[in-house]
Amino acid sequence: ETGVTQTPRHLVMGMTNKKSLKCEQHLGHNAMYWYKQSAKKPLELMFVYNFKEQTENNSVPSRFSPECPNSSHLFLHLHTLQPEDSALYLCASSQDLGLAVDNEQFFGPGTRLTVL
Amino acid sequence: ILNVEQSPQSLHVQEGDSTNFTCSFPSSNFYALHWYRWETAKSPEALFVMTLNGDEKKKGRISATLNTKEGYSYLYIKGSQPEDSATYLCAPIGDSGAGSYQLTFGKGTKLSVIP
Numbered sequence: 001e002t003g004v005t006q007t008p009r010h011l012v013m014g015m016t017n018k019k020s021l022k023c024e025q026h027l028g029h030n031a032m033y034w035y036k037q038s039a040k041k042p043l044e045l046m047f048v049y050n051f052k053e054q055t056e057n058n059s060v061p062s063r064f065s066p067e068c069p070n071s072s073h074l075f076l077h078l079h080t081l082q083p084e085d086s087a088l089y090l091c092a093s094s095q096d097l098g099l100a101v102d103n104e105q106f107f108g109p110g111t112r113l114t115v116l
Numbered sequence: 117i118l119n120v121e122q123s124p125q126s127l128h129v130q131e132g133d134s135t136n137f138t139c140s141f142p143s144s145n146f147y148a149l150h151w152y153r154w155e156t157a158k159s160p161e162a163l164f165v166m167t168l169n170g171d172e173k174k175k176g177r178i179s180a181t182l183n184t185k186e187g188y189s190y191l192y193i194k195g196s197q198p199e200d201s202a203t204y205l206c207a208p209i210g211d212s213g214a215g216s217y218q219l220t221f222g223k224g225t226k227l228s229v230i231p
Contacts, residue, residue, distance in 0.1 A: 004159070042120070043160075043205070043221040056218065090160070099148050099209060099217060104162035107152075 003027040006091050006108035013081065014116050021076040021111045023091030031097050032074040033105065034066060035090040043090065049074060050097050081115045088112050118142055118210045122222035129196050130230050136192040137225040139206030143187035147217055151180055151191055152205040154224070160205060163191075196229045203227070 004025045013019050025032065034046040048056035049068040063085075065077040074091055092105040121140040129135045141149070148167045154160040164173040169184040177194045193200055203226045207219035 040223075042223045043207075045218055045220075048218070058218075097217065099167065102165065104150060104165050105219065106162070107159040109157075109159045 004091060004093055004106050004108035006089075006111050008111060009109065010112045010114075012114045012116065013078070015081060015083070017081075018077070018079040020078065021089055021091075021113075023074040023076075023108055025072055025074075025091075025093040025106070025108075027093060027106060029093035029095050029106070030071050031094045032068060032071070033092040033094075034074065034076050035092065036087050037090065037110075038084075038087040047076075048097070055097065078113075081113075083115050086113055086115045118145065118208055118220040120206065120208060120220050120222040122204075122206055122225050124225060125223065126226040126228070128228045128230060131196060131198060133196050134192065134194045135196055135227065136190050137204065137227075139189045139191070139208075139222055141187050141189075141206075141208040141220075142210070143185055145210040146184050146187070146208055147211070148209040149182060149189050150207040150209070150219060151189070152207065153202045154205060155202040163204075191225075193227070196227070198229045198231050201227055201229045 007022045031050045035043045037043050046060045047066045052068045063080050067075040088110045090110045091108040094105045123138050151163040152160040164180045166182040171182040173180050179192045182189045203224040205224045207221045209217045
């Protein structure tokens with residue numbers, strides 16, 4: 001049990017659909033992250049939130065829209081995606097954004113997204 | 117974004133063998149380095165967070181060293197067991213340029229331990 005849950009675990013959607021990914025952390029952390037892992041590529045950071053405020057957007061296309069209503073919940077709203085957006089989307093949380101040695105990130109199990 | 121290289125990409129070892137793999141990163145713009153273990157169909161799990169040159173961390177049969185001056189970290193597994201089979205990711209932290217710090221992940225080393 002990692003303390004970070006993600007739903008759904010699998011999602012198939014068409015290019016005209018709108019869907020949302022949900023992440024919830026039960027660890028009392030203040031920072032939350034969305035990562036993307038495409039086939040044969042490393043984990044890529046998409047968005048960072050700290051105390052509900054977005055602090056990083058790594059040049060992510062606007063068809064991905066994050067939302068962080070509170071420090072425990074993070075959403076990724078998807079609309080008009082492309083087949084190349086098919087990937088594993090991972091959520092993570094950490095105590096904060098600092099560099100302390102105990103500030104590791106805790107990951108959820110991911111959502112496997114397929115765009116048809 | 118840091119250039120992070122992990123080698124080898126994959127590795128097969130016999131149960132009981134000891135093994136090690138490498139993470140290379142730019143020695144400039146370094147603040148910390150994370151190692152994660154990612155088993156298939158599970159979540160990545162933090163192993164170590166290292167910050168100081170010469171750091172050595174240990175957790176059971178797994179240990180890691182850090183050389184920030186030359187830009188590498190080694191992960192060692194002593195007496196590999198089938199349950200060690202996983203992908204091992206390293207992620208150094210550098211300044212993204214906007215005054216914030218991000219993990220940049222390598223592609224990982226996929227370890228398979230053969231019983």
